[in-house]
Amino acid sequence: MAVLAPTPADALALKAKLFRGFADPSRLAILECLREGPRTVGEVVRLTGLSQPNVSNHLQCLWDCGLVQRHRQGRFVRYHLSDPRVAALLALANQLLAEVARGVYQCTRYADAQR
Amino acid sequence: MAVLAPTPADALALKAKLFRGFADPSRLAILECLREGPRTVGEVVRLTGLSQPNVSNHLQCLWDCGLVQRHRQGRFVRYHLSDPRVAALLALANQLLAEVARGVYQCTRYADAQR
DNA sequence: TACTGATATCGTGATTCGGTAATATTTTCT
């Protein structure tokens, strides 16, 4: 009784982990870059202004999670979103933000903007 | 040059913050509860097995962010999702998970399941 | 007013996560 919603605990942990993939400004910046098409690591570094190890780390993370795919092209590695739903999630988040932005901004429960 | 993707940094931070609202197993459990309709705090506590202060905290967080709304009914407070897009995001995440679950599970960059 | 049930708030300990710096690895070119 009590315990356990319709979805088992493991599935929830997994979904939370998926959302965490999107819950970081650096990773979001990288995903935004990739929304417009495939990019090499160097391009992402230039476009985002993030450090190279940082980008590489996050790309690895996104790759582990299956959110992006990659091909080696010569000495470059080209990344792209692995599924249209990744872009769809980002788009939906934007729509939602258009309505609740102020609330999210003011919420003091966790990290303030400007990292 | 370099710096700044199409979306300004603030917007990214904000979007990251929004996703963080979804990036916790407890909050997800609560949101799942609310997907099926309005619930009082006590009902959510019973359905999720989480402690009452914990539920109350997370509900406050979700409310601050504008993801849920609430009405007082006698000595109960009834919460519900504030926008169908919240449910849509959860649904999309489920679809995406169906394809990348293994990757997410194996990704060791951050939190393992079983909290 | 005193009492009970429902929900909110606060302080704290423990854990987790992200950025940076230094370095390793891989690939191409000469």
Next chain:
DNA sequence: AGAAAATATTACCGAATCACGATATCAGTA
């Protein structure tokens, strides 16, 4: 083979966040 460019890996530190327990607040009722 040797060098240079592109990308990946590792370790460490600081900051942020979650759960828990105790307690406060608020609404209804006797």
